[in-house]
Amino acid sequence: MKVPRPLPEPFASLPFTLQEAADAGISQRRLRHQGLGRPSRGLRVPTPTDESALGQQIRPYTQVTEFAAASHASAFLLWQFPGFLPGSDLPLLHISRPDAVAIMRRPGVKGHRGQFFADEITTLHGLLITTRVRTWLDCARLMSIDEITVVADHLLRIPRPELEDRSEPFATMDVLEDMLDRHKGTPGIRKARLALEQARVGADSAPETRLRLALAYAGLPEPELNAPTVLGPGVVRQPDLSYPEQKVAVEYDGEVHSDPARIIRDITREEDYARAGWLMVRISKLHMEDEAKGGVRKVRRALRSRGWAAGWKEK
Structure with a gap:
């Protein structure tokens, strides 16, 4: 059996689109080899895929389809939000597109549609993704009010420049409130508003937020x-x-x-x-x-x- 010529990096280790391969000069014959997985039309995945990080897996899907960005549970994990989002442990890639275009329908993909302002989509290591604040709102409907508060506190936290590579919080209270005002009526917004009322600047971790909330519920100052x-x-x-x-x-x-x-x-x-x-x-x-x-x-x-x-x- 003839062994095919190894693919050049990054095609040998990361999922890619057929257009990216063509631009790099990889032949159609090489792309038909059985050693490449075909998760969906226009995409190829080198085997094995178990070690591919989430961002690497989802990037080609956002490249092969216009106006597509990682969102919801996938964005929750990629932004490394604290806490647990129900459904984030399922092997699905969550991708959103504007409500003016068709929802993405591909194997292994959970498609979403919605209204997006230009500043609600950003990039993370070259991947199109909903911003942290938009992701917080998108995930709110699946979370409890306290867990939404945990993420809000995480976004509001003042970083420690001596320990981190940033000096500004991910968001301010005004930015979070503006996101809610932009999307009135969206699923989960009522819970998000209640969570924002009890969010505070200053918590350094999720357990600190959960303890603070428990103390408040118990009537302590x-x-x-x-x-x-x-x-x-x-x-x-x-x-x-x-x-x-x-x-x-x-x-x-x-x-x-x-x-x-x-x-x-x-x-x-x-x-x-x-x-x-x-x-x-x-x-x-x-x-x-x-x-x-x-x-x-x-x-x-x-x-x-x-x-x-x-x-x-x-x-």
Whole structure:
């Protein structure tokens, strides 16, 4: 059996369109070889495909069809939004087109249509994709209000330039509100509006947002989020959530806190709070189970020990 000549990169490892192959001088005979998968008309995929990243898989579909962009669950994953979107674990590529053209109908593709403004489509590593804010709205109808809030907090978060390659948030409250005003009546918009009412700037992670919401539902006062707190000369900490009046700091310790070096830093952190007369409440993944009831109890008791009182009963 004659072995075909290897395809040049990137055709040897990434999905591509027949037009791209023709432009690169690859013969029709080579493209008919059985070693290339044919997921849909006008597309070829080198085997194996299991290792192809989502963006690499979806890009040819947006190239072979006009006015097409990755959207919904695919965009949710590509933007690395926190939380879980129902259906995002299914092997479907989500692609949107304007409502003035036909919906995409190809094997393995979930087609969508909608009204798109020019600034709601962007590129990610060369892939046409709905913007983060438009993706947030598109996915809202499948998510709970709290999970929509988690993503909103993620978009609003002020980045740390020393740790990230950006200095501006992905979105502002005005930008999110404008997106909702543009698309009145779209599925999920009511939930998105309710989520935006409880979104806040300052949460650094999804667990922090979920804990903040659980505390609010339990009737506890609203905490400050990652606010710089002076604990002594030259000692400034940024607790995940804090209650300056009661001097209670709440820190969520994720898996990264199991690192030996991090453990040492956490001990130093706790000592800093203690010397300044602050009470530190450490919350773990275990406290976040069952709608964070364990975390709520722990914070409530800490606040009560510092003089806070409200009309509640201990559960």
